Amino acid sequence: MPHDEEWLKEQKRVDDTIEKMKHEKDTLLSKVRAVRGEAQEIRNTFWEDVTVNLDEPDDVVETSASVRQQAELLAERERSYGHMEKDVKKLDRLIYSPYFARVDFHEEGEPSEPIYIGIASYRDEDEYLVYDWRAPISSIYYDGVPGPVSYQAPDGRREGIMDLKRQFLIRRGHIEAMFDTGVSIGDEMLQEMLGANANTHMKNIVATIQKEQNRIIRDVSSNLLFVQGAAGSGKTSVALQRIAYLLYRYRDSLHSEQMVLFSPNQLFNHYVSKVLPELGENNMQQTTFLEFAQARAGKKLKVESLLEQMEEALEGKAENRKEAQIKGSLAFFHAVRDYVEKLLNGGILFRDIRFKGETIVAKEKIAEMFYAYDKSYSLSNRFQLVSKKLLKELEQIAKEERKKPWVEEEMELLGTEAFLAAHQYAERKSRKSNDAFSESNYEKEFLARKIVNRRFSSIRKQIKTFHYLHIRAQYLDFLRRAPEFVPGAEERLDAKTRAAFREGWLPYEDTVPFLYLFDLLTGKATSSSIKYVFIDEIQDYSPVQLAYLRYLFPYSKFTMLGDLNQSIFGTSGRSQMELIKEIFGEEKAQVVYLTKSYRSTAQITRFTKEILAGGEKIEWFEREGDLPVVTVARGKEEALAKVVQFAKKYAKESNTVAIIGKSRKQCAEAYETLREELDLTFIEKEYSDLPEGIILIPSYLAKGLEFDSVIVLDASASVYKDEAERTLLYTVGTRAMHHLALVSNGPVTPLLDKVPETLYVKK
Numbered sequence: 001m002p003h004d005e006e007w008l009k010e011q012k013r014v015d016d017t018i019e020k021m022k023h024e025k026d027t028l029l030s031k032v033r034a035v036r037g038e039a040q041e042i043r044n045t046f047w048e049d050v051t052v053n054l055d056e057p058d059d060v061v062e063t064s065a066s067v068r069q070q071a072e073l074l075a076e077r078e079r080s081y082g083h084m085e086k087d088v089k090k091l092d093r094l095i096y097s098p099y100f101a102r103v104d105f106h107e108e109g110e111p112s113e114p115i116y117i118g119i120a121s122y123r124d125e126d127e128y129l130v131y132d133w134r135a136p137i138s139s140i141y142y143d144g145v146p147g148p149v150s151y152q153a154p155d156g157r158r159e160g161i162m163d164l165k166r167q168f169l170i171r172r173g174h175i176e177a178m179f180d181t182g183v184s185i186g187d188e189m190l191q192e193m194l195g196a197n198a199n200t201h202m203k204n205i206v207a208t209i210q211k212e213q214n215r216i217i218r219d220v221s222s223n224l225l226f227v228q229g230a231a232g233s234g235k236t237s238v239a240l241q242r243i244a245y246l247l248y249r250y251r252d253s254l255h256s257e258q259m260v261l262f263s264p265n266q267l268f269n270h271y272v273s274k275v276l277p278e279l280g281e282n283n284m285q286q287t288t289f290l291e292f293a294q295a296r297a298g299k300k301l302k303v304e305s306l307l308e309q310m311e312e313a314l315e316g317k318a319e320n321r322k323e324a325q326i327k328g329s330l331a332f333f334h335a336v337r338d339y340v341e342k343l344l345n346g347g348i349l350f351r352d353i354r355f356k357g358e359t360i361v362a363k364e365k366i367a368e369m370f371y372a373y374d375k376s377y378s379l380s381n382r383f384q385l386v387s388k389k390l391l392k393e394l395e396q397i398a399k400e401e402r403k404k405p406w407v408e409e410e411m412e413l414l415g416t417e418a419f420l421a422a423h424q425y426a427e428r429k430s431r432k433s434n435d436a437f438s439e440s441n442y443e444k445e446f447l448a449r450k451i452v453n454r455r456f457s458s459i460r461k462q463i464k465t466f467h468y469l470h471i472r473a474q475y476l477d478f479l480r481r482a483p484e485f486v487p488g489a490e491e492r493l494d495a496k497t498r499a500a501f502r503e504g505w506l507p508y509e510d511t512v513p514f515l516y517l518f519d520l521l522t523g524k525a526t527s528s529s530i531k532y533v534f535i536d537e538i539q540d541y542s543p544v545q546l547a548y549l550r551y552l553f554p555y556s557k558f559t560m561l562g563d564l565n566q567s568i569f570g571t572s573g574r575s576q577m578e579l580i581k582e583i584f585g586e587e588k589a590q591v592v593y594l595t596k597s598y599r600s601t602a603q604i605t606r607f608t609k610e611i612l613a614g615g616e617k618i619e620w621f622e623r624e625g626d627l628p629v630v631t632v633a634r635g636k637e638e639a640l641a642k643v644v645q646f647a648k649k650y651a652k653e654s655n656t657v658a659i660i661g662k663s664r665k666q667c668a669e670a671y672e673t674l675r676e677e678l679d680l681t682f683i684e685k686e687y688s689d690l691p692e693g694i695i696l697i698p699s700y701l702a703k704g705l706e707f708d709s710v711i712v713l714d715a716s717a718s719v720y721k722d723e724a725e726r727t728l729l730y731t732v733g734t735r736a737m738h739h740l741a742l743v744s745n746g747p748v749t750p751l752l753d754k755v756p757e758t759l760y761v762k763k
């Protein structure tokens with residue numbers, strides 16, 4: 001295509017800018033080499049430049065100062081080339097694509113100036129050749145159309161006129177597309193972006209952030225930001241760009257470790273892990289609720305995952321649903337607190353501290369110690385004090401223990417190193433006391449102390465972590481007494497949990513109440529260093545979990561993103577939003593709706609929208625594709641043959657094809673047949689990498705992910721049978737970007753009954 005003059009002018013500017021960047025990169029690289037060389041040199045000669053003299057105490061002090069000085073010098077050099085290397089990486093990204101937009105802007109009476117916007121800023125002497133997308137002025141690109149605009153500058157609101165808004169698609173230094181936009185951020189550009197094939201990692205969206213998304217990204221006034229958005233409306237994307245924005249805006253005071261993102265599973269963590277590094281930022285802390293809870297519960301108790309529980313529920317083994325609901329309610333959370341209050345004067349269950357099969361401090365004694373403290377002391381204070389006391393007592397016990405025969409036996413097994421140390425110690429001691437005869441006693445004393453200390457170190461740790469509190473028994477006691485504390489609980493609730501404890505695991509629904517009970521008793525393990533907490537897929541959090549997160553992060557700002565229509569256990573009666581307001585307070589709380597879906601073609605979004613019963617307000621982005629296909633097969637064999645057919649067809653034009661089954665079990669059964677016909681990867685667990693090509697994956701693991709093509713493994717009436725599965729089917733269908741097929745073994749699910757036949761092809 002011949003380019004007009006304007007295009008050539010822009011390409012020339014791109015060339016000039018890149019030239020300057022390359023030049024700067026070269027200069028930086030030679031500096032990096034020099035500094036790295038210096039650091040290497042310091043490392044090589046580290047000990048030569050240090051004065052080592054350990055004869056007298058003064059010399060030791062001098063030596064350590066000298067070592068410190070050298071180490072600081074080295075660290076400073078390493079830091080400095082670390083920074084430079086980061087800058088080189090930034091330049092590499094800019095050299096590939098220096099910017100994606102230009103807005104011309106002028107304030108009254110001033111000449112119009114072009115502002116070029118890219119993923120990072122670039123300055124040549126005093127002039128900004130590229131502005132960071134997060135800079136204050138860049139917001140006019142996302143918010144405004146040519147005409148009067150304003151933006152928030154550090155010194156107040158600035159007003160002016162936007163004379164031009166232009167977008168670029170630049171790759172490898174070449175302008176591949178250029179659009180001047182009038183109305184909003186160009187649809188052409190979005191078309192380009194959204195039309196591309198899926199990737200195994202999420203991409204950043206900074207070039208095409210939409211106005212409503214920009215509001216969320218740049219919100220700095222809310223303490224609680226709740227985003228309810230349709231599938232594919234960019235919730236996760238917005239969360240990640242928001243993190244990048246906050247890191248930029250508060251770059252002097254906020255670090256990536258002070259932000260944490262709770263995501264649905266590890267697969268998802270892996271999927272989103274490249275967005276921030278691509279934008280030149282470090283990743284925030286990323287965790288899943290399970291990982292977080294497991295770390296708190298310790299190694300001896302395996303926490304059941306939501307995924308395990310879902311598998312049970314989907315396979316129809318959900319007889320405990322009602323109990324799980326009670327345990328997930330806010331009332332239950334409060335009940336734990338009420339129960340703890342009853343323990344102020346008695347009732348805490350302790351366990352013996354044991355060593356070598358024998359009790360060294362009996363639980364009765366600990367209880368006595370505990371309740372001897374004044375009632376005005378909080379329980380957690382008393383635990384602190386008891387631990388202190390027990391540690392002291394342990395010292396005494398250790399002294400006695402050193403005299404026991406087993407210690408002498410263990411001495412025989414010690415290596416030469418220990419004997420040498422003992423010998424040196426004994427020599428010094430006897431020299432001081434002028435008593436050569438007791439040298440061997442000193443040796444023994446030294447070794448006995450060492451042996452007992454080593455064996456006692458785990459007991460010491462146990463005391464510090466309140467192992468002497470019998471938390472499992474205590475929790476079971478609470479569950480047994482549930483009718484006393486929990487409104488609506490008519491029976492005791494300990495049977496399932498008791499059985500699980502015996503097998504060494506903690507049921508999903510017990511996780512939070514169990515940890516909360518422990519925290520209330522022993523003092524909470526809150527983190528005050530986390531400034532921002534992000535929670536994706538918030539609809540899958542129970543009230544108990546939400547209340548616990550608030551309790552754990554009392555000083556943090558929260559951003560929550562979710563879609564009630566994607567709840568894994570169906571939607572519940574009370575609105576989650578009301579509940580969140582109750583838990584987190586309404587002050588500085590902001591609710592934002594995202595209704596436009598960007599992921600899928602218009603045809604797919606129109607179809608999946610109809611799966612939902614309530615006529616939700618979901619808009620689609622006008623991107624054309626084929627109508628979804630619904631195929632009915634007679635029998636399992638034929639159904640799987642159809643799946644194979646679709647997969648082969650789609651694989652030709654897709655990077656990623658996902659065959660999504662309801663449960664892991666259903667996938668596993670199909671896998672045996674499918675693997676003979678297809679080159680496919682079965683994603684069974686969350687700790688997997690997401691490969692390109694064809695994958696087979698259970699519904700709940702596909703949460704938050706997207707694929708070029710999706711094939712619903714079995715959309716029959718026997719699989720997606722009741723209302724509770726409506727949201728699940730919606731979640732599965734909305735994973736598709738370009739192609740969607742539903743294969744049904746026998747009659748199709750009634751959940752499609754209301755979908756007009758014009759919205760899909762029946763084959």
Ligand SMILES: Nc1ncnc2c1ncn2[C@@H]1O[C@H](COP(=O)(O)OP(=O)(O)OP(=O)(O)O)[C@@H](O)[C@H]1O
Nearest residue numbers: 205208209210231232233234235236237598599704
């Ligand atoms: N402004 C945008 N520009 C370009 N692409 C966008 C934009 N907003 C969203 N997208 C794309 O739409 C897709 C869906 O985004 P994302 O996964 O963030 O949505 P979501 O709301 O979290 O979805 P879900 O709830 O279904 O998991 C992604 O491919 C994302 O890149």
